Structures are given as structure tokens and as C-alpha cells.
Amino acid sequence: MRSLRLLLLLFFTSGVAADENAFTIPLYGEELKGFITIENVVDDQYVVSFKMDEMPADTRLSLHMAAAPYDSGVMPENCRRARKSPHIFRDRPVQDTTIEGTSLSGHTLLLGTPEKIYACTTVILGNQPLMAASFHEDPIQGPIHIIRLKDNVRILPDLKYIPHYDGAIGVEFIDWAFVESCENAQNANQNAVGMELGIDSRATLTIETGVNISLFNFQIFRNGKPFACSPISNVERRSIKAGGLKLVQPHYYVAARNVGEKLDQLKIREDCLDVATETPHSPFHDYFPTVSIFGPDTIMFKSVVLNTTCHALRPTFPLPSATASFFHPTVGRLVLVDTDDRIILTGNLRSLTDKDAARATVQISPKAAPSGECPLYLDDCTDCFTVPDAAVIVGKDDEAVSLIGVLPYFKLSEMKSVIVDLQWTEEPFRVCANLSYLPGGAFQASLAARRYTPVSSKTMATVVVLEYPANEYSEVVVNKRAEISSVEAHARPVDMAVTSGPPCGDQNIGPKARSPQWLQIIDAGIKHGKNTSTYVVDDLLISGPNSLLGTSLLLSHDNDYYCGTFRFPQETNRLVARIDGELQGYVLLSQYAMSGDIPTEVAYSISRANSTETEFLQWEIVSTKNETCEDADVFNPFELPPEECSDEKPMQCAIGDLSSKAGDISTGKRQHLSVINLPVSGIRTVSDKMVRLSSTNTNETIGCYRLVPMEDASFTWMVYSNQSLSSLQSLMAHRLHLEPFQIAIDYNRELVGGRCSSYRVTVLESNERLADILFIFDVENKKFREDAELVCGEKEAETSVATTVAPTTTATETTKMTTSASTVSFPTTKSSNSSSTVLPTTTEQSAKSSRAQTICISLFLLWSLNW
Structure with missing residues (x-):
């Protein structure tokens, strides 16, 4: 009879293949192991079927109105808590x-x-996006997951007290509301009586909302006052990889699955040097139910041993982070x-x-690192x-x-610096960075x-x-x-x-270079892909x-040629x-x-007078105190030995030893390169410095030449064409x-x-000089203050005629004056490389030239009209 009902249900589906509407969930317990398959057969009807590798004969099935996050360490406890909630059957x-x-x-x-409980799983249907809001407000933390159900919304809470409050606060129920803005939550309509959220309770709430509700933010209240607010966002699938291994987990309520190379055992360490922490995990089919x-x-950022090689398990999805780079005597990067x-x-x-390797204590501080010790x-x-x-x-x-450390949750955006300290050394050994x-x-x-x-620069x-x-990779979009x-x-x-050629020409961007690996x-x-495409490159393309x-x-x-430059x-x-x-x-x-993590770009152009030969x-960079430039020492604040320096180990070079870590420079043409450890x-x-x-x-x-700070300022300059x-x-x-x-x-x-x-003009100069430049240039009128207005169009020329030539001018006088007007060169609308018409360079010349041009143009137009 049940088989007949399933056939009838399948018959009424709208031609969609059954396997497209089905998904499988693993069940894993000490005495029960297998899979549940959930298949949508028609409308809101789902068939739940079972395929068990191991199952005691007395096993029974129930459905409870609670959520049980998948956490292998406490899964039996999560299942027990779910069974205490109301049941559907x-x-x-x-x-x-x-x-x-x-x-x-x-x-x-x-x-x-x-x-006895053998196993449990919370069902998240594939056609219903899972959303979440996350809270970390002392003393409450944890996620709240949200599912839309046609006219309803189901809330899956998992709020708990921060560990050091355990037992210090009694049972508490809190009010909540969906709000459009966290800033205006005071007047929000809170939940109805009996729909409060319980701390340390995973019982679900289902509320009728209608189809038009917008889920932007989730606000919780304590004692009738707004307590914490979090944006609501979709839960994205998470994946991590190392070598040929790739584990994926779609959400908080199901086990991780291996979609990479098959493994007989997953050996996880805290880090590659900590062999004592190695823990083996056995697979169940393609799943690893104990991670x-x-x-x-x-297990993100922990290490895995594959064959005889150790790798860090790095995520393949973005997470908020903060970085700090160190340069001496400890070099490298820390990422929170x-x-x-x-x-x-x-x-x-x-x-x-x-x-020898050593371990050090790390401290995160809300204060910026000082400029001294x-x-x-x-x-x-x-x-x-x-x-x-x-x-x-x-x-x-x-x-x-790759190292790993776990800290209690804090607002990462409020932390400003990191201290690394070898506390066991006889003398303080401490480095810090912002x-x-x-x-x-x-x-x-x-x-x-x-x-x-x-006339354009279309992208x-x-x-x-x-x-x-x-994650130690880059995405290219x-x-x-x-x-x-x-x-x-x-x-x-x-x-x-560079004004000697077009922006995309060799005079500007240089000749074709060897194609880098990422390209x-x-x-x-x-060349052949879609209009929008994304590529993953296993390299640090910006800071590497x-x-x-x-x-x-x-x-x-x-x-058709288009060009551009990678900029930060x-x-x-x-x-x-x-x-x-x-x-x-x-x-x-x-x-x-913003960051010392990013290499310094060096652009230079050096030539020797009356010589076209390339010279290396x-x-x-030297620091001249009392010495002459020729005798000054290379800038080496860390006192690094020069014999350790090479282009392969640039962090072991003195800051000023540029030839050793970046190569010699050449004369005769513009060059560009990136250099690390050049603050x-x-x-x-x-x-x-020099x-x-x-x-x-x-x-x-x-020779020696001083490095001075410069900034830029932009303005628009109007000139004859x-x-x-x-x-x-x-x-x-x-x-x-x-x-x-x-x-x-x-x-x-x-x-x-x-x-x-x-034209848009950008000037590079010191702050003091920029102030002077912007004083003598009339930004609003797009000209130097001492220059006269330009005559750019016919209407302006006619206006100039009316104001320059007096009405009482006689025809004879006009005829006389047109003799000089006939020899005037007028600005044309074409661009030309000719420099026969130059802008005035002094106040007196500017005024005279402008008045002469205006008079001549006016007389010529009058002559034309009379003619």
C-alpha cells in the first residue's frame, strides 16, 4: 500500500526527475550508522526513507520541534536536548x-x-534558504537560524551564556523582533506573549508573518530594552582544503563530506610541529562525521598529514580578518x-x-603599537x-x-595591534605590529x-x-x-x-613582458570565457x-586596444x-x-646627458648624519649582517640594501618594480634618507639624492585646443x-x-608647494588667476565684439583696422602638435595677448558682416 502511494505521488509530480528533488543525510552513532534520503514528491509532501549499515532492531522514529547542531563532540547531548522538546510524532x-x-x-x-538515543539529525530542506544572525554581547552569545516557510518563519535558536557566566545567571527568556534597522529598534514590535526565546534552549518557534516581510536584522531585548542586534544573512556552504583533500559542509546541522582525494584516515594536528596532538578520524563512506x-x-586552520607531508587546512571562502606583518628579528605575518x-x-x-624553533605568547591589544619599543x-x-x-x-x-591559536570571541574591528613575546628568555624578547x-x-x-x-576613456x-x-590564495574576477x-x-x-604617446603604447606601459603564471x-x-568569470590562483598576488x-x-x-594598471x-x-x-x-x-603588508612600488627614470647607452x-638608501654621502652606511636599523642578504631572502637584507634584494637599476628608460621591506x-x-x-x-x-614626501592634487585646466x-x-x-x-x-x-x-591635471609636489600652486591657480574658472578668460565659442566672440568695438566707430576706421585683423591666426578646433600658439607666461604678456586677440577677432567679425 505504501509503495502504491509513493507511485501515485511520483505520478503527480510535474515531470521533474526524482533524484533532482532528493538529498541524503548521514546518521552516525555508536550503534547506528546509515543514511536518510529525503525526497520531495509533490507540493509540500516529502518522503523520508532509510538505508542503514547498522541499526538495532528496536529502533523507533520520532520528529521533534527543536534543532540539534552537528557537533561530533557533544552530538549525544544535542540529541538528548532535542528529545525533551515537543514532538510532531x-x-x-x-x-x-x-x-x-x-x-x-x-x-x-x-x-x-x-x-536510549542512537542518532539524530536536523533537516534543512534544500529549496528553503537557511539564514542566520549571530550574537556576541556579554553575557549572551550564539547564532539564531531562520527559515522561511511560505507565510511563516521558523526560528532555530542556539543562544547560550558565555562560559564564565555559567551558573551565575538563572533561567532567562528574552524578547525579540525583526527590525529594518538596528539603530531604530527601540520602537520595534516585539514578539507575542509565549514566543520568547530561551537561553540554552533549542526549541524552535514558528510564527505567521505573511509573504511580504523583509528579514534584515534580528533584535533581542532584555528587561524590555534593546540589548543586541545582528544583521540576517544567508548561510553559505563552507569548504576547506589541503593538498588533494577538500572537505565541504553545507551548514551547521550536517556532517562534513570529502569531495577530494579518498582517504582511509584523516590525521589532524593542531599544527605541523605538534605531533603529540595528532588525532586520526575514520571516514563513513564519503563523510567524516567526527570533524x-x-x-x-x-578544524579550520589546523593541520592535516597527507601521506608524509603536513599541510594547513585553509578555508576556500571569505571570513573577516586582520593582519599584522613583522620584519625583525621575527619576520612573517599573523592573521586573526x-x-x-x-x-x-x-x-x-x-x-x-x-x-631552533620556539613557541611564543601572543597578545591582541585595542591600542596601537607605539613608534618606539x-x-x-x-x-x-x-x-x-x-x-x-x-x-x-x-x-x-x-x-x-602554519600556526594556530584559538581566542575567545571579541570584536576584531576594535583591535589595533599584536605583541609576540618569548616569555621564557632571560632578556625580554618582544615584537609588535599594528x-x-x-x-x-x-x-x-x-x-x-x-x-x-x-575625447573619451571608456572602460x-x-x-x-x-x-x-x-586562506593563502587569490581570486581574480x-x-x-x-x-x-x-x-x-x-x-x-x-x-x-608620459605625453610622448598614447596611454596604451610602448612609450607608456613599456614593451610586452613575460606572461606571469597567474595570467x-x-x-x-x-579570451573565450563568459562576460563575468572568476578564477582561483594559489598565490598571494597583492602582498606576495x-x-x-x-x-x-x-x-x-x-x-581595438584597451589597457589599465592594477592599483590598490x-x-x-x-x-x-x-x-x-x-x-x-x-x-x-x-x-x-593602510598596511605595511603591501610591497613598495618603485618607479624611476634616469638618464645621462648626451648618452643613449644603457648603464647599470x-x-x-643611506642615512647621513655626520658623514658625507660617500662614506655613509646603508640604512640598516636592525643591524642585519650583509652576508645573510640575497634576492631570495630579502627580509634578511638591510632596508637600504636595494641592489642586493631587488637588483641594480638601469639608465635610459622608465622602469617599475616592487620591493618588500622598504617602509x-x-x-x-x-x-x-638619501x-x-x-x-x-x-x-x-x-651622487646622493634626498627622498622627500610628496602628495598630489588634481584640477581642471582649460586651454585652446x-x-x-x-x-x-x-x-x-x-x-x-x-x-x-x-x-x-x-x-x-x-x-x-x-x-x-x-584637461584634468594632477600635480605631484610637497604639501607646502601644493598650497602655493592651488593659490595661484583659479580652480573654479579652470585657469591661472593671472590669465585672461579664453574665447571658446561663437557666442563669446559676438559678446566680445559688442563690448570691445564702440558703436560710434566709423566705417573708415573699421576698414583701416581690418588690415591688421586679416593677419591674425585663430585657434582651431583640431588638435595639433604645433606649438605656434602658446599660452601667456607672465601677467603683462597675458593681458596684452588676450586683449589683442579679442580686438582682432572682433574686428574680423565686423569686417565679415560688412562684407
Whole structure:
């Protein structure tokens, strides 16, 4: 009879294959092991069927109105708590059972006897998105999951007291509300009487809401007052991987599944060096029921032994994080990760002095790291969070090891610095660094590939790179708006200070460079993939040694070319050394202000007068105190031995030893490169130090040039249209007493009145000089204050005629004056490389030239009319 009913139900389905509407859940207990299959057969009807490897004969089935999070360590207790909640049915035989989806979703199927529980699982139907709000407000913490059910909403609470409050607070029920904004929760309509949430209760609540309710935020109240509010977001599937292993877990209520290489055993350690903590986990079919990715006992960032190699289990999804980088005598990076249940500390550290590995205490502080010595908090910082022996510091010649530490939950965005302390050493050994908070867990760089014309710069493609420091991989997201058949990497950024050719030409971005590995990975997708596509690259593309910052891409199709440069969308600190004398040029250092994690970009152009030959130069940054530049020592605040330095170990080089860690520089053309451990700001900044250039042939010092801070300012400049970019740049440099590299003029312009063009100009100069420049330039009227207004269109010319020529002028006088008017050269609407018409350079010349032009134009127009 039951089989006939199933056939009838299947008959009435709308042609959808049964396996498309079915999913399987593992059941795993000491005495019961198997699977439950849940299949939607028609409308809201679901058939629950069972396939058991092991099951006691007296097992019965029940369905309870509670949720049981999947946590292998306490799963029996979670099942016992679920059985204490109200039931929908109980003590049924374990056989195919038809249940309404509204009764099944978010509730717990339990298998056992009246005396004993064998296993349980909470059912989350695949066609009903699971949402969650998370709370961490002293003394209450935990998630609340939410499921929409047509006109209803089901709430699956899991609130509990923070451990140190256990037993100190009695039984408590709290009110709640869905609110559009957490800021306006005071007047929210709270839940009805009898629908309160219980702390340490997992009994579900089902409320009628209608279909139009918006679920934005979840507010909880204590004593009638707003207590905590959290945004409601969809629960995303979590996955972690290491080597060929990949574990996935769709949500909080089911076991993790292996979708990678098959394993007979999963060997988990706290970290690779901690062999004593190795714990084996056996699979059940494709599942590992004794580990979890969700929850407080997550195995994220722990280590797994695959064959004889140890790897860190890293997530493949974003999590809020904060990073800190260390440079001496411990080098490396620490990352704090908000897993929503705990704060996990991960990263890797290395000693530059010791050969042996050691463990250190880590302390997280809400105060910024001082510019001098590290503070002595540890024991007397009430707002700090401390983890003894959390950091593994490997010896200077050891392989890198990923560390892990678990901290109680705190608001990661409020923490400002990290202290690493070897407390057992005889003398204090302490390093500290400031944290960079990443709400999305990633550094981001982007490139906009534009098609440049004199009147537009339309974006034809964008490439966004997201680097996840905790996960140690990058995502590359490509969005293209045009056909692309060729992709090339170029080593130099698009620079509007280069006016000798178009932005996408070799004069600007340089010749084609060797295609980096990450570009080889995404090359085919850019050319032949969808308009929007995402690629994963197992490399740190922004902060790593092969940083793509400053790299340009040239995209093309047929005769259309688009180009752009990878940039970091944050404030930039810049230092510039002007080079003059027998060498001419500049060295420009740029570093993003928010983080010392990001390499410093170096752009330079150096040439020798009257020579076109390429010459290689040694470059160093030196600190001149009482010494001459030639005798000054390389800037080496950490006193690192030079014999340890190489381009393969740049962190073991002195900050100023640039040739050793980045190679010599060359003359004759613009160059761009990235250099790590070259701080542009902070306590060990190279600001106000000297760049020393020496011949690689004779080792003789050629010159020393001071690095000074510079910033930029942009404004719009309106000029006559027959000026080339090069002539405009030369004119601006002359009037402002700047070098051409300090003046960037956008390639595209806005045409004004048929005779004029407006250009966006960006000037790079010191703060003091920028203030002077902006004083003498009339930003509102787009001209120098001392210059006269331009005559850009016919109407302006007619107005000029009316105001310049008196009504009483006789025809004879007019005829006389037109003799000179016939020889006037007028501004044209075409762009030209000719510089025959130049803008005035002094106040007197400006006034005279402008008045003469206006009079001549007016007379010519009158002559034309009379003619």
C-alpha cells in the first residue's frame, strides 16, 4: 500500500526527475550508522526513507520541534536536548514515511528507544534558504537560524551564556523582533506573549508573518530594552582544503563530506610541529562525521598529514580578518580570523637569528603599537586577549609552519595591534605590529582596461583581484564588455605624465613582458570565457613577492586596444628623489598607507646627458648624519649582517640594501618594480634618507639624492585646443617650476565651445608647494588667476565684439583696422602638435595677448558682416 502511494505521488509530480528533488543525510552513532534520503514528491509532501549499515532492531522514529547542531563532540547531548522538546510524532517504525515540509524543515529526526538515543539529525530542506544572525554581547552569545516557510518563519535558536557566566545567571527568556534597522529598534514590535526565546534552549518557534516581510536584522531585548542586534544573512556552504583533500559542509546541522582525494584516515594536528596532538578520524563512506567546519570546534586552520607531508587546512571562502606583518628579528605575518564562533590566530613566523624553533605568547591589544619599543602589557592589560604558546617561530633555516591559536570571541574591528613575546628568555624578547582590519577578509586591487581616445576613456573590461591572507590564495574576477582576443602583461603602469604617446603604447606601459603564471591561468578564460568569470590562483598576488601592483594589461581585439594598471584603492604615501647633475631623472617610492603588508612600488627614470647607452647602477638608501654621502652606511636599523642578504631572502637584507634584494637599476628608460621591506612611513621610514647611486664598473659614487614626501592634487585646466599634450606639460612645468614627471595630464579631454579643451591635471609636489600652486591657480574658472578668460565659442566672440568695438566707430576706421585683423591666426578646433600658439607666461604678456586677440577677432567679425 505504501509503495502504491509513493507511485501515485511520483505520478503527480510535474515531470521533474526524482533524484533532482532528493538529498541524503548521514546518521552516525555508536550503534547506528546509515543514511536518510529525503525526497520531495509533490507540493509540500516529502518522503523520508532509510538505508542503514547498522541499526538495532528496536529502533523507533520520532520528529521533534527543536534543532540539534552537528557537533561530533557533544552530538549525544544535542540529541538528548532535542528529545525533551515537543514532538510532531514519535515511536513510529523506521520505514518510508511521508511528512509535510512545513513540519519537517528545521526540526529534528531522532532514532532510538524510549530509554536510549542512537542518532539524530536536523533537516534543512534544500529549496528553503537557511539564514542566520549571530550574537556576541556579554553575557549572551550564539547564532539564531531562520527559515522561511511560505507565510511563516521558523526560528532555530542556539543562544547560550558565555562560559564564565555559567551558573551565575538563572533561567532567562528574552524578547525579540525583526527590525529594518538596528539603530531604530527601540520602537520595534516585539514578539507575542509565549514566543520568547530561551537561553540554552533549542526549541524552535514558528510564527505567521505573511509573504511580504523583509528579514534584515534580528533584535533581542532584555528587561524590555534593546540589548543586541545582528544583521540576517544567508548561510553559505563552507569548504576547506589541503593538498588533494577538500572537505565541504553545507551548514551547521550536517556532517562534513570529502569531495577530494579518498582517504582511509584523516590525521589532524593542531599544527605541523605538534605531533603529540595528532588525532586520526575514520571516514563513513564519503563523510567524516567526527570533524566539523562550522561551530566552536572547527578544524579550520589546523593541520592535516597527507601521506608524509603536513599541510594547513585553509578555508576556500571569505571570513573577516586582520593582519599584522613583522620584519625583525621575527619576520612573517599573523592573521586573526573571525569564524563567528571564535577568533582564530594563524600565520607563520620565522626567526632571523635563531636556528631552533620556539613557541611564543601572543597578545591582541585595542591600542596601537607605539613608534618606539613594544609595550610590556601581557599581565596588566585588562582589554587585551592573550594566548600562551600560540605562535610557532621556526628557525631561520627551517621550512615555514602554519600556526594556530584559538581566542575567545571579541570584536576584531576594535583591535589595533599584536605583541609576540618569548616569555621564557632571560632578556625580554618582544615584537609588535599594528593590525590591518579586512572586513571581507581580503586585500583588493583592481584594473580598469580603458579604450583611450582624445575625447573619451571608456572602460571595456575590469579585473578585480582579491587576496585572502588567511586562506593563502587569490581570486581574480574578470568582467568584460567587449570581445578580447589577446592579453599581454606590461611591466610599467599607465602614467599620464608620459605625453610622448598614447596611454596604451610602448612609450607608456613599456614593451610586452613575460606572461606571469597567474595570467597564464586566466588567459583562456579572458579570451573565450563568459562576460563575468572568476578564477582561483594559489598565490598571494597583492602582498606576495610576485605582486602584480603596478603591472599593466593590454587587451585587444582586431584594431581595438584597451589597457589599465592594477592599483590598490587606498591612500598612498609617496617619496621622491629628484636626480640632477651628471645624471638626470627621479626615483619615486609609493606604498599604500593602510598596511605595511603591501610591497613598495618603485618607479624611476634616469638618464645621462648626451648618452643613449644603457648603464647599470648600484642603488642604496643611506642615512647621513655626520658623514658625507660617500662614506655613509646603508640604512640598516636592525643591524642585519650583509652576508645573510640575497634576492631570495630579502627580509634578511638591510632596508637600504636595494641592489642586493631587488637588483641594480638601469639608465635610459622608465622602469617599475616592487620591493618588500622598504617602509615609506612609520618608525623605520626611509623618508629624508638619501638615495646613493654608484657605478657598477668602478664602484665610485655618482651622487646622493634626498627622498622627500610628496602628495598630489588634481584640477581642471582649460586651454585652446591646438596644444599638444607635450607642449601643455612643458608649459605647466615652466609656470610651476616643476619637472615633467610631476605633471600628469589626462589623455582625454572635454571640448568646450569648439575652440577650447578642458584637461584634468594632477600635480605631484610637497604639501607646502601644493598650497602655493592651488593659490595661484583659479580652480573654479579652470585657469591661472593671472590669465585672461579664453574665447571658446561663437557666442563669446559676438559678446566680445559688442563690448570691445564702440558703436560710434566709423566705417573708415573699421576698414583701416581690418588690415591688421586679416593677419591674425585663430585657434582651431583640431588638435595639433604645433606649438605656434602658446599660452601667456607672465601677467603683462597675458593681458596684452588676450586683449589683442579679442580686438582682432572682433574686428574680423565686423569686417565679415560688412562684407
